[in-house]
Amino acid sequence: DAGVIQSPRHEVTEMGQEVTLRCKPISGHDYLFWYRQTMMRGLELLIYFNNNVPIDDSGMPEDRFSAKMPNASFSTLKIQPSEPRDSAVYFCASSLSGGAINGYTFGSGTRLTVV
């Protein structure tokens, strides 16, 4: 298995533009998580899905952020409009049965810079 695949690896965009981050989870994993990592705040959970259904989006910072999972093999995180404070590394992770025992498998992340 190729693991969790995220694209793009790097994204530089101007303030106000729409940004879409993409994730392909490991086949067979039933949970998908979106995290954001910064030096100041560490790893923050934004939203997670179970069987393609959003379960908890309480970590989504503002209405500018939205996430979808149209099928078991694809998810997107969209920021519209983007702001400089959104600059961070965004990770997608997937797991089997929530991750308490098997842990999460993370992708390599998307490094977002908003100028």
Next chain:
Amino acid sequence: QKEVEQDPGPLSVPEGAIVSLNCTYSNSAFQYFMWYRQYSRKGPELLMYTYSSGNKEDGRFTAQVDKSSKYISLFIRDSQPSDSATYLCAMTFTGGFKTIFGAGTRLFVKA
């Protein structure tokens, strides 16, 4: 107060040293405790997990959980330069599907 507290370091040690990494937490309901290792520009990867209290050993790594003190530790014996990374503690509840991560401790092992 954060649910999980972890000293960000950095921690610098010579090759061969024993490394001790620690986290404290506030929620006594946590039952699963994990350590992740994150290399630069990579995603975190699961290193070890422990259920409830006690010790678990895997090669040069030992994880300890003291639920009475709400304190968890990761020990690395005979540390190697390849161990240089950020180590994140993480924990969740029984039946929980949301893992809470510590901020991570940056470790440098000097050859």
